[in-house]
Amino acid sequence: MAAVDLMSGRPPERVRPRVLIPGIRRLDPGAERYPIEGLGSVVVRVFAGDRLRIVNREGGQVCEIVAMTAEGQDQPGILGSPGDGAATDLRAMLAQGGPAAELLFDALKAKGLPASFSSCIRCFGSDTPAFEAATFDVEADGVIVVAAPAQDMVVESHGTASGLELFITRADPKVAAERNIPDPLAEPRxxxxxxxxxxxxxxxxxxxxxxxxxxxxxxxxxxxxxxxxxxxxxxxxxxxxxxxxxxxxxxxxxxxxxxxxxxxxxxxxxxxxxxxxxxxxxxxxxxxxxxxxxxxxxxxxxxxxxxxxxxxxxxxxxxxxxxxxxxxxxxxxxxxxxxxxxxxxxxxxxxxxxxxxxxxxxxxxxxxxxxxxxxxxxxxxxxxxxxxxxxxFRKAIAFRAMPDSDPQMTKETGFHARTSELTRNFTEYNGYWLPSHYTNHGAIDEYWACREGVIAMDLTALRKFEITGPDAGELMQRTLTRNVKKLADGHVVYSAMCYEHGGMIDDGTLFRMSETGYRWIGGTDFGGEWLRQKAQEWGLRALVRNSTDQLHNISVQGPKSRE
Known part of the structure; x- marks a missing residue:
């Protein structure tokens, strides 16, 4: 039978290992960990006696699990469940195409498996608290696809995609030891x-x-x-x-x-x-x-x-x-x-x-x-x-939002196709390639255009967080220096985000989109971590979900911007 462990919204307790190596995550013998980005998926072989544990890192993210035999026949009974129907969200995500869909198709092709997804196990929902987990016992050998599907986000909604974590405790620890090397980037010669x-x-x-x-x-x-x-x-x-x-x-x-x-x-x-x-x-x-x-x-x-x-x-x-x-x-x-x-x-x-x-x-x-x-x-x-x-292979360096975060390779913004025609001078900033200056102009001319004329600036790298839930307003009221209660729907305000002693964490803009929905746009990932920590500490019913990758934005600035 599938055992579902619904945690109380608290972060998972860290078991102190016997050997401490600062900065390097260590798992117990026989354990494997697979991070799954929002809109991403992972394909893994499982064996009878293994145990799966899926953690909803930021909350509110739907998870679809497709279990199949080694021959590719959908069989949710492998995880002790009758299934919840077709993997509709995963199918829709694949139909949209894009890099995440290509990676999944390539992973399935490498294992000789189809992408029919006629039956799946669905867990979590839009109101799932952060760090909630679902646990399944594997009853027969097979292959699983674990996905964090979502539709393309629209600006006026909070429908972002966030990440999951898959932990597998192997019945045979030797299996985990053999899988300690990441998969190749492509088929190696x-x-x-x-x-x-x-x-x-x-x-x-x-x-x-x-x-x-x-x-x-x-x-x-x-x-x-x-x-x-x-x-x-x-x-x-x-x-x-x-x-x-x-x-x-x-x-x-x-x-x-x-x-x-x-x-x-x-x-x-x-x-x-x-x-x-x-x-x-x-x-x-x-x-x-x-x-x-x-x-x-x-x-x-x-x-x-x-x-x-x-x-x-x-x-x-x-x-x-x-x-x-x-x-x-x-x-x-x-x-x-x-x-x-x-x-x-x-x-x-x-x-x-x-x-x-x-x-x-x-x-x-x-x-x-x-x-x-x-x-x-x-x-x-x-x-x-x-x-x-x-x-x-695209040029990229690894960006880690927090010291212990999984590395993310440098991304191109939604405006890169156009800006790359205007300059070759790009710099890595907060995980994105952004123009440092444009050909035939230069930093000085661009500065004066901002002071006296008008400029367009790619601000995709600013961090965006969707704060939703019955206590979203109270969370923002207690963590920002502005009086958030004065905001009406559709209003935007600049504010600082500070520690209790007044030290600065970040500054940014807060959008009130509804009584239970806000969007914070700041400069650091830690701002979102801080909001999530405070919501848990104060027992507030509010989700804090990162939407940076789903919302790419450009800013028009300067005294002539309204013209």
Missing amino acids: YEHRVKAGEAHAYEVRKGEYIQIMDVEGRECSDFQAISLAKLERGIERDIDPTATRVLMGAAYPAPGLHSKLFDNDLEASIEIIQDTVGRHDSFNFACTAKYYDDVGYPGHVNCTDNFNTELAPWGIKPRGGWQAMNFFYNTLLDDQYQIYLDEPWSRPGDYVLCRAQQDVVAINSACPDAIDPANGWDPTDILVRVYPADNM
Whole structure:
């Protein structure tokens, strides 16, 4: 039978693990976690004896679960339920198309499953409190699709889509251990797991993509790429970090305009396409035998010797020290010009996605350094995947709304198709690519146009929250500095959001849309978190749901804006 656990609107209690690793989420043995974005879904294999727990993170989000046999026949009885009819919301979402629908179709196609969805289990509703959970026991082997469907949001409504969390406790813990690596971004041409303390060399053709993943978090990987064309002429040309810093004007490249790694001849070798960490090193050698000798560990395995061994089949001469692009290293130059290092920022599953600009021999290490914080004192594995050149991956970096949030790759706003025709100068802001200035104008002209004329500005990245429920007005009255009770339907007011001691959290505008419905537009995600925390603390019947991704907006400003 399906066991439904309806929690009382409180956040799930955190079980303190025996080993504490700050910044890295740890699950109990045999447990798996799958975040599901609003309008998103996940396809997972389940086995008899497993237990599913689905958490409604912000409340008010419908969930549809399609359970099917391994052959693709809908069978809700797998979860001990007769079903609630066809998955109408999920079907409607797929009919709309878009990236979320494409991802689901691709996941089903990879497993050889249909998308009929003739029967589903439906849980939660529009009035479901935040953090409420539903639990199901798996009675037979099969496959489940868990979705957070919703229709396109209209501006005058509160019908946003928010996320769910799926937790699976496996009857056989070995199954969870085998699934600790994120799925590929596409079908890889080549895959290799570099064991801790080792290195691996492989050939990559021009245009192919290289994904370098930190499997368990806080593990560094030295990376080099040697030109195959020049090797055939007896010339060794590899990534030159100094040349890269000079040409890019940055300590290391990142997705965007300054994204290339250059070789000794100042030719582009590698381009950075995606990066979920944003903290690397290009100043230091891969670790060497001399380093370990000097600090009292003679004979210690090191990345330079591993490089020499792995690259020997290509006729590359051994070196006493290899310069490299040191992914995931956390090194800094302090005010006294001392270079120092600390534990990496990378978390399990974090990666860098590169694209080869020429045919190369690439090599990655899983650094063996266990005598300092470089690898969090515990060297682990690195995973390398090579994807064919015919794939198309958008440039993006990871954005985390809160320190422990799941990473979200940089998005394009609804206006990007037009603004990208007017400029190539984009910057990442709050998870979106936004124009920094426009071609043939520049920041100064744009400033004066705002002061004396009129401008149009993409403000999609402002954070929007739908506050609904019988106590929505009281929540906003107690958390904003304005007297919200004076607002009438359709009115908008500017306000600050403050802590009890008067310290500033955020400022923004509040829309009163009805007696039980408000929209807060501010600059930070924490504003929504604060409202949700206060609603729970004060026992108010109010939902706070993020609608930023559903509402893209443009602002027309300046003294001539009304003209």
